Amino acid sequence: MSFSSPIVELDLHGYTADQAQVEIDRALSLAGPGTYKIKCIHGFNHGTAIKNMIYREFGHGLSTKVKRIAPGENQGITELILREL
Numbered sequence: 001m002s003f004s005s006p007i008v009e010l011d012l013h014g015y016t017a018d019q020a021q022v023e024i025d026r027a028l029s030l031a032g033p034g035t036y037k038i039k040c041i042h043g044f045n046h047g048t049a050i051k052n053m054i055y056r057e058f059g060h061g062l063s064t065k066v067k068r069i070a071p072g073e074n075q076g077i078t079e080l081i082l083r084e085l
Contacts, residue, residue: 004032012042017053024058024080028065036083044075054078 010027012020020042027038042050058066058080070079 004034006034007037007039008035009039009041012040012050015050017049020050021053021057024054028063031065031082036081036085038080038082039072040078040080042076042078051078054080
């Protein structure tokens with residue numbers, strides 16, 4: 001995974017919400033200036049714990065690096081927008 005690419009993808013399948021938060025924090029700290037979006041692939045068949053954690057921990061201005069949170073192409077993806085294009 002390259003943290004200098006415009007879109008960073010994190011596959012969080014099989015992670016607990018706490019483990020996913022650690023990975024997202026790591027990705028945010030390593031994201032380069034060219035990265036504008038972190039795509040969190042968490043799935044949706046086994047509940048919404050990770051999706052809920054993302055909104056709770058990174059939404060509403062709680063993270064200085066995340067401008068906004070957007071739904072992905074399907075229910076199992078949540079996108080952290082770091083800067084607008």
